[in-house]
Amino acid sequence: MAEIRLIRRRIRGVRSTAKVTRAMEMIAASRMKRSQERGLAGRPYSEKIHQVLADLAALPYDEVAHPLLQRRPVRRVAVVHITPDRGLCGGLNANLNRKTAGFILEQTAPVTVVCVGRRGFDFMRRSGQEVCAEFSRLGDRPDLIDILPISRIIIDDYSAGFVDMVYLAYARFVSTMVQKPALEQILPVEPAALPPGQSLDCIFEPKAEAVLGALLPRFVEMQVYHAVLESIASEQSARMVAMRNATENANELLQHLTLLYNKARQEAITEELLDITGGTQAVT
Amino acid sequence: MATLRLDIVTAEGTAFSEDVDVVVAPGTNGELGILPHHASLMTMLQPGEIMVRKDGEEIYLVVSGGFLEVRPDRVIVLADTAERAEEIDLARAEAARRRAEERLKHPIAGTDIPRAEAALRRSLVRLKAAERLRKKPRI
Numbered sequence: 001m002a003e004i005r006l007i008r009r010r011i012r013g014v015r016s017t018a019k020v021t022r023a024m025e026m027i028a029a030s031r032m033k034r035s036q037e038r039g040l041a042g043r044p045y046s047e048k049i050h051q052v053l054a055d056l057a058a059l060p061y062d063e064v065a066h067p068l069l070q071r072r073p074v075r076r077v078a079v080v081h082i083t084p085d086r087g088l089c090g091g092l093n094a095n096l097n098r099k100t101a102g103f104i105l106e107q108t109a110p111v112t113v114v115c116v117g118r119r120g121f122d123f124m125r126r127s128g129q130e131v132c133a134e135f136s137r138l139g140d141r142p143d144l145i146d147i148l149p150i151s152r153i154i155i156d157d158y159s160a161g162f163v164d165m166v167y168l169a170y171a172r173f174v175s176t177m178v179q180k181p182a183l184e185q186i187l188p189v190e191p192a193a194l195p196p197g198q199s200l201d202c203i204f205e206p207k208a209e210a211v212l213g214a215l216l217p218r219f220v221e222m223q224v225y226h227a228v229l230e231s232i233a234s235e236q237s238a239r240m241v242a243m244r245n246a247t248e249n250a251n252e253l254l255q256h257l258t259l260l261y262n263k264a265r266q267e268a269i270t271e272e273l274l275d276i277t278g279g280t281q282a283v284t
Numbered sequence: 285m286a287t288l289r290l291d292i293v294t295a296e297g298t299a300f301s302e303d304v305d306v307v308v309a310p311g312t313n314g315e316l317g318i319l320p321h322h323a324s325l326m327t328m329l330q331p332g333e334i335m336v337r338k339d340g341e342e343i344y345l346v347v348s349g350g351f352l353e354v355r356p357d358r359v360i361v362l363a364d365t366a367e368r369a370e371e372i373d374l375a376r377a378e379a380a381r382r383r384a385e386e387r388l389k390h391p392i393a394g395t396d397i398p399r400a401e402a403a404l405r406r407s408l409v410r411l412k413a414a415e416r417l418r419k420k421p422r423i
Contacts, residue, residue: 041297048293048360052353056326144295205313205327214328215351218362222295 004268007261011254018250024088025243031140032176032236038141039173039226039233046226049219050189056212057191059202066209067159068216071188077111078132078163079103079183080154082170082227083120084235085136090242092171092179092235093119099181100169101127112163114153116228132157140232144225151221158187170227171234177241179234186223286320289358290336292345292366299366300345306337307359309352318354325354331402331409333369334361344369346413348406369413377414381407 057069081100083093097120104111115121115134124131133153138146157163165187172182204211290307292300307318310332316325329350336343350363384404391397 042295044291044293044298045295045362048291049351049362052326052351052360052362055324055353055355202324202326205311205316205325208326211326211328211351215326218351225295 004261004264007257007264011257011261014250014253014257018247018254021243021246021250025240025247028236028240028243032233032240035140035229035233035236036173036176039229042222042226042229046222049215049222053189053215053219054191056202056215057189066212066216068155068220069188069212072161072164074109074164076163077107077109077165077167078114078154078157079111079167079169080114080116080150080224080227081120081124082168082231083115083117083123084231085118085138086235087119088242089235089239090245092238093123096120096169096171096181097123099183103167103169103183104129109164112157114150116150117231138228140236142225142228142232144221147225147228148221150228151217151224154187154224155217155220168223168227170231171238173230173233173237176237179238184223184227186220189219286357288318288320288322290361291358292334292347292361292363294350294363294366296365299363299368300336300343300361302336302338304336304338306335308335309361310334310347311352316352318359321356322354324356325352327352329361329363331406333409333413334366344413344416346372346410348409369416372410372414374411374414377407377410381411 079100081096083096087093100113100120101123104113111130112132113124113129115124115131116136116138118136121131121134121136133150135147135150154166158166165185168182168184168186170182172180174180287303287305288307290300290302290304291298305320309316309318310330311327312330313327316327318325329347329352331348332346334345334347336345345366345368347361347363348365350361350366353360353362380403384400384407387400388397388404391400
């Protein structure tokens with residue numbers, strides 16, 4: 001008897017869990033579509049601005065003097081660690097944290113971390129990393145304005161010489177099923193390999209300083225913004241897949257438990273019947 | 285004949301990506317005409333029209349600022365916004381113009397004058413482009 005009650009309670013529990021995960025799957029699915037579109041739409045711009053700057057970085061430095069193009073010996077590295085705010089999205093957070101942690105261990109120079117998203121921040125704080133800034137609750141649809149403080153920190157720290165190299169760690173969205181932790185160097189800008197024979201001359205209008213002064217901050221802003229958008233697309237996709245798996249597992253478990261429950265019930269009935277017939281036999 | 289690869293991209297996606305013959309763009313120092321084998325150049329754009337000629341046909345796009353990079357065989361426009369002239373929402377541009385003019389005529393405390401001026405310029409450019417398209421209907 002006791003066992004039956006236990007199984008029944010368990011079934012109720014699993015069923016309500018399945019309902020919750022199912023609901024979360026649907027929510028993630030509806031957000032996923034939008035965030036994927038946004039993440040992918042920004043890709044051409046991000047790639048092109050990178051290409052343009054790589055061309056410029058290939059020019060001799062005295063021609064394109066700008067603090068953000070300056071190359072220095074690396075005494076301090078900064079990582080912008082972009083993670084979701086919330087969990088329940090499969091192995092995404094663990095993978096991201098592991099990737100960045102591995103990268104930090106490899107570095108010979110001290111590393112400062114700028115955390116975007118609670119999950120990464122909690123992890124970095126737990127593991128005793130130096131975190132110089134934390135941004136969270138950006139929401140599902142951040143505007144460019146929302147991420148400007150992040151790029152501001154990078155630009156200021158790099159210009160002031162506090163850090164000599166800046167990396168961006170985020171979840172690159174590959175497909176709904178696949179998200180890859182990515183680590184990219186954003187500062188200093190890596191110069192493009194020029195095809196042989198191409199001249200390095202470049203005309204600037206109005207002036208190199210003016211153009212670069214407008215373009216470089218924009219570049220950092222757009223790279224960070226785009227990484228955040230990709231990260232959101234990855235988060236929603238990972239969550240949807242994780243929740244779908246959870247729902248499937250719960251349903252499987254439910255089937256198994258129902259079988260167990262029916263068996264136990266039948267056994268109990270048989271036992272009772274035996275008791276009754278045994279009793280009547282004893283009386284007559 | 286040699287052609288140029290023109291890519292116009294905005295943060296919201298690719299607005300234009302084709303091989304073209306001529307590009308005329310509104311640089312901050314004036315209009316720029318770019319033909320294939322142009323010298324490498326880097327400039328900022330002001331709100332205005334980009335004219336593209338391709339196979340004898342002219343295409344107009346409106347940009348509201350951005351950057352332009354020229355290499356001998358390709359042109360990259362990193363635009364803040366970009367739209368084809370025929371996609372312009374006339375009513376919206378007109379409303380934006382009126383709003384900006386209103387703000388400039390009767391500035392109240394806290395009015396961001398440079399921002400209103402920029403908005404006015406953007407709307408005027410859009411209106412001009414749409415106007416021209418209407419006068420010269422497509423055959």
